[in-house]
Amino acid sequence: MNKIDLYGSIAFVTGASRGIGAAIARRLATAGAHVVVSGRQEAAARAVAESIRSAGGAAESTGGDVTQFGDVTAAIGGVAARHGRIDILINNAGVIDPIARLADSDPAAWQAAVEVNLLGVYHASRAALPHMLARGSGTIIALNSGAANAPLEGWSHYCATKAAVQMLTRQIDKEYRELGIRSLGLSPGPVAGDMQAAIRASGMNPVSRLNDADYIPPEWAAEAVAWLCTPAANAFLGTDFSIKTQEGRKLLGLD
Numbered sequence: 001m002n003k004i005d006l007y008g009s010i011a012f013v014t015g016a017s018r019g020i021g022a023a024i025a026r027r028l029a030t031a032g033a034h035v036v037v038s039g040r041q042e043a044a045a046r047a048v049a050e051s052i053r054s055a056g057g058a059a060e061s062t063g064g065d066v067t068q069f070g071d072v073t074a075a076i077g078g079v080a081a082r083h084g085r086i087d088i089l090i091n092n093a094g095v096i097d098p099i100a101r102l103a104d105s106d107p108a109a110w111q112a113a114v115e116v117n118l119l120g121v122y123h124a125s126r127a128a129l130p131h132m133l134a135r136g137s138g139t140i141i142a143l144n145s146g147a148a149n150a151p152l153e154g155w156s157h158y159c160a161t162k163a164a165v166q167m168l169t170r171q172i173d174k175e176y177r178e179l180g181i182r183s184l185g186l187s188p189g190p191v192a193g194d195m196q197a198a199i200r201a202s203g204m205n206p207v208s209r210l211n212d213a214d215y216i217p218p219e220w221a222a223e224a225v226a227w228l229c230t231p232a233a234n235a236f237l238g239t240d241f242s243i244k245t246q247e248g249r250k251l252l253g254l255d
């Protein structure tokens with residue numbers, strides 16, 4: 001793995017109470033960032049922050065629901081007030097449910113997925129950008145998916161929202177790169193975690209039939225996020241970086 005130095009940075013990670021988000025929070029902390037662990041499950045987010053501090057890192061936790069702009073604004077605004085800035089925003093919060101073919105899908109559940117997967121990214125980015133622009137610098141990274149470019153049975157909500165997030169990443173880059181904002185996406189591929197249980201149970205598409213060996217550990221995705229926070233990744237601004245390729249993994253020192 002690469003030696004990554006984020007010392008002194010203030011990083012806000014959504015959906016960080018477990019899984020990929022928790023792994024990202026821990027990796028950013030080992031790189032020297034002060035990490036804000038955000039999640040709807042406040043007790044779980046608090047436990048992640050405590051584990052980071054126990055390991056010698058700097059972390060705090062906050063509750064909040066990314067689907068509620070007021071919650072996100074209050075959380076990010078509070079961090080900016082306490083620390084004077086927000087340097088890094090990781091838009092990780094996301095859901096895979098409801099897995100169903102379009103004609104069988106529940107409209108309310110479909111809308112709920114849009115609110116987390118897309119509006120959540122917009123809300124956090126919208127809340128963080130003014131603080132970043134005031135300082136003339138900042139990094140916004142969205143956890144994305146190859147599903148943004150490849151339709152999969154039962155994933156209409158997921159594919160559509162990830163495609164929208166991919167464009168939102170490009171939009172932020174288009175509007176704010178010249179003002180010091182770095183906007184990137186990460187497509188990590190299948191990652192081991194709780195989400196895979198729902199995918200496997202559906203039996204709906206080829207992803208549900210992957211073997212354990214086909215999944216990467218969440219720590220690989222976390223390593224990619226930490227690297228994307230550095231100038232070494234500037235060639236990928238406005239794009240989705242992939243660690244499904246040997247080239248991508250080589251850049252991270254994973255191969």
